[in-house]
Amino acid sequence: MSQSDLFGAPAEAGVTVSSPAEVAAALREQLNAHAHRYHVLDAPSIPDAEYDRLFQALQALEAEHPELRTPDSPTQRVLGQVLDGFEPVRHAVPMLSIRTETDTEASGAEAFDARVRRELALPDDAPPVQYAAELKFDGLAINLRYEHGVLVQAATRGDGETGENVTQNIRTIGQIPLRLQGPGAGASAPVLEVRGEVYMRRDDFEALNERQRQHGAKTFVNPRNAAAGAVRQLDPAIAAQRPLSFFAYGLGEVQGWDVPDTHSALLDALAAMGLPVCAERTVAEGASGTSGLVAFHQAIGARRDQLPFDIDGVVYKVNRRDLQERLGFVTREPRWAVAHKYPAQEQLTQVEGIDIQVGRTGKLTPVARLKPVFVGGVTVTNATLHNLFELRRKGVRLGDTVIVRRAGDVIPEVVGVVAPEGGRPAYVPNFRMPRTCPVCDSTVLREPGEVDHRCTGGLFCAAQRKQALLHFAQRRAMDIEGLGDKLVDQLVDGGVVRTLPELYKLGVAKLAALDRMADKSAQNLVAALEKSKQTTLPRFLFGLGIRHVGEATAKDLAKHFGQIDRIMDASEAALLAVRDVGPVVAHSLRTFFDQAHNREVVEQLRACGVSWLEHDGAALVDPATLPLHGKTLVLTGTLPTLSRDEAKALIEAAGGKVAGSVSKKTSYVVAGEEAGSKLDKARELGLTVLDEAGLQALLAAAVATVAAAGAEPAAPQDGSGPTG
Ligand SMILES: [Zn+2]
Structure with missing residues (x-):
């Protein structure tokens, strides 16, 4: 029997394929393997719903053929086993599970109500039974034992009789009070065991997985799996890093407290003691219709996606405790409660x-x-x-x-x-990331240490158009007032603006034709666009949205180079000479400006009349005044502190050139440890040979020159002026 047979039609599998004994053995093996993967390895390989289906198939088979029921059958124990390293805890009152109603329709609730009325032998004209309706959280059941109001122990459900002592880890959950509060007798009872669910909020789960992903680490399958893993984490320090939450919903052993008469009053009492109790609960009547259980199931179902945590259903409990006692238990499940499921996630x-x-x-x-x-x-x-x-x-x-x-x-x-049994049916090639963007054909880059591949097209890429426009328009960039999210959506979705330069070609008539755009707003936007044309080089550079080029870097670049053309043409080495520009930023800039379409956008924007004042700083220095202007240097050997690239960048920033071989035209040879034939040749030609200190002295002269020029104001780079 193959695994896919089990998945496809577990209930009928035995009839069509093998004898009942063989099917039962196969199901047992499958279920035990999955349970091991789930509980011990924390690496489930099938969805819960599939596990449930296999489990029910085995249960059904065993009910039909009791002789097939073996002591090791997964049906003979409630899930969970004690991991090595946790002390076993014998539950004073067994932790039972609630029967699950897998009929996700209204009939699921109606059938339960009918069963309760029948068990209570209520006549047809008896008033409706009242139920406490609450959520079925998708987490890990925990028993909290308070003695005289102090948390003394926390244990997992385990097999229902014996769980694991996880007190240390549970203490790291801030929501769980270490001491109960309030004046009631419950908060100071000699023994009060509170039962509830430890869970992980969906946003906490997403953030945790995102962190794992960014570190290339294993991600968790779902919040329940992550929560269970954290609670049963042997290292409390690791457990403490996993953000867990808790909801109380029931009791275990109680000594010295008169438990309230109804379940709803019990939950109110627990909340008053400082325990988190979910607000999404109600008391509903069994009758079908708008006020009953069905309505609760439907209302919560409609809001399920908006809840901040996963639920897999709702729970109905007969509200009155005396009725609960009359109903009692069948095997290991209370007759007075049921979990009414939702479609599996x-x-x-x-x-x-x-x-x-x-x-x-x-x-x-x-x-x-x-x-x-x-x-x-x-x-x-x-x-x-x-x-x-x-x-x-x-x-x-x-x-x-x-x-x-x-x-x-x-x-x-x-x-x-x-994984299919026996491997994949045929050879399937490995998936590869494309080298160029499927949308705009720009180069795709992945930076060292990062997991994401990115299109470098930026403002050119249609997929990034909206983001690029919003980034360009923001206050800290071109400051185009009135160009917000909604308008950008309209402009891009309507095909009105495809590139940044097209923004400046918008007229009042074109804008006023857009939905919900008044003439006045259109005029305001055109005026704002006109105003934005007069900008500064740092704002313009930042507005281009080059990856890793934030405001501060844009300012440094503008200060260092002064002109956009010099930035566009700068080698990576020259870029590295800018304060705070490292290899990642330099490479990002180089990749961006190496693509003709990005330079084209810059040209078009200038042609539209976008202009800026030259920024003060190094850029104002006439290259001819730089100390190494017209000088050619050759590097050889290993310098004590500078790498070859760093030395090269510093020389270029000071106006010099770095050549690969020594000739009569070489101005200086900079020699370090183990300099070879180049140094010999320099001596032969009688050239000046510098060590690193000598080079630094030359460069210091460059810095002094730049600093002296720094305060000068500058002329507009582009003669066309703001009106273009
Ligand atoms: Zn692209």
Whole structure:
């Protein structure tokens, strides 16, 4: 029997393929393997819904053939096993699980209410039963033991009878009071065990995974898995770094406190003691319709995506405690409670292709094109793979069966591959990132130490147009008043503006033709555009949106070079000579200006009349006045502190040239340790040989010259003036 048979039709698998005994054995093996991956390795390989399906298939089979039930069957224990390193805790009152109603429709609630009425032997005309309705959190159940109001122990559910002592880790959760508060008897009871769920908020989960991704580390499948991993983390210091939250929803052992008569009053009492209790709860009647359980299930279902945490259903509990006691338990589940599920947030489907999406900021994201699948309440056809490294780590390839997760308004993602038994059917080549942007054909770059590939097209790339326009228009750049998000959307989506220069060709008539654009606003914008043309070099440079060129760097560059043309032409070495410009920034600038279309945009903007005053600083210095102007230097050997590139950059910044070989035209030879034949040749030709200190002395003269020129005001670089 193959794994895919189990996934496809677990319930019928036995009938069509093998004997019931063989099917049961295969199911047991599968379930135990998955449980091990899930609980011990923290690396689940199938969605929960699939696990549940396999589990139910085995349960059904065992119910039909009791002789097949073995002591090691996963049906014979509640999930969880004690990890080495945790002390076992025997629960004073077993931690039971709640029966799950997998019928996600209204009938699921109605069936439960009917069953309760039947068990209570209520006549048809008896008033409706009241239920406490609350959320079913997708986390890890925990028992908190308070003695005289002080938290003394926290334990996981484990197998329901025995859990793990995780007190140290639970103490790191700020929401859990270490001491109960309030005047009530409960807060100071000799024993009060509070039960609830430790979970991770979705935004905390996304941030955690994003950090993992940026470090090229393993990501977590879902918030529950991340929360469970943190609680059962043997190192409390690591656990403390994982942001966990908690909701209380029930009791374990109680001594010395008269528990309230209803479940809803109990939750109110717990909240009054300082325990977090979810506000999304109500008391509802069993009758169907707008006021009952069905309405609660539907209302929460409609808002499920907006909740800040994952839920997989809602829970109904008979509100009155005396009725709960009358109903009692069946096997290990209370008759008075049920979990009413929602559609699963993880499903299996197949990868039909891997596409590249270019984001607003130029990031290239591999996206899996999927066989359509209903997950988290919607049909999903695409799911993000985040970046090349995550894609490789997960091993996703064309044709693979994958787990897709969609929860909240987070974009759907591929969380893992379900490897087919016996490997892939045929050779599938590795996915590769394109070398050029699929949208604009600009060079794609990935910087050292980063995981993301990016299009360097910036203002030229259609995918980045909106972002580029907004960046260009912002107050700290060109300061175009009135050019905000909504207008940029309109201009770009309507095809009115495709490039930055086209902004300056907008007339009042063209703008006033846009939806919701009054004549007055159109006139204001045209005036703002006109005003923005007169700018400064740092603002213009920053406005181009070159990666890593922020305001401060733009100022440094402008100060150093003074003219845009000199910046566009500067070698990486020359750029490195600018204060605070490192190799990453220099490379980013060089890549940007090496692309003809980016230089073209600069030219067009100047042609539109965008102009700026020359900035003061080094740029004002006539190159002829630089101390090394017209000098050619040759570097040889290893200098004590400067690298070859640094020395070269410093020489170029001082107006000198660096040549590769020594000749009569060489002005100076700078020689360090282990200088070879170049030094011999210099001596032969009688040239001046400097050591590093000698070079530094020459350069110091350059700095002095630049500083002296620094305060001078300058003339406009472009004679056309602001009106163009
Ligand atoms: Zn592009």
